[in-house]
Amino acid sequence: MSGDALVAPEHWLGADGQPVSCREKLKMLAENHAEVAQVLRDAFEDAVLMGVDEAAMRRVLTDLVAALPSPKRAA
Template sequence: MSSPTLWTDRQGAPIACVEKLKVLRENETELRQTLQDVFEDALLMGVDPDAMRRHLVDMVAALKELNA
């Protein structure tokens, strides 16, 4: 497993709030599992692994920011 993510705010300062870090870790764990499941399903259906990775990267790149 990789080292823990260092979450930072928009100014680059580390997020220190314990509750925020807990939610971020839980979300990351859920997302990793969902992405793995989606990836494995695609491969079982014959999708090229590199093509699926590119598709997932494109999906992340298309995420829109909330108006902060």
């Protein structure tokens, strides 16, 4: 996993394509990014150290993110 990908984006874009500017939102986004990056790193390392193929685990993690439901859809 590239270390650069684990660094939070410099700008978070809103649905309108404009950067999010609210400091509290930016703080929460940075905290969430750090938490998710750590959990993904740990899960990836555990899987690989237990013998799972790196490429296969990357696909599992990518598929997991791709399958996340949108919170904008009606429940």
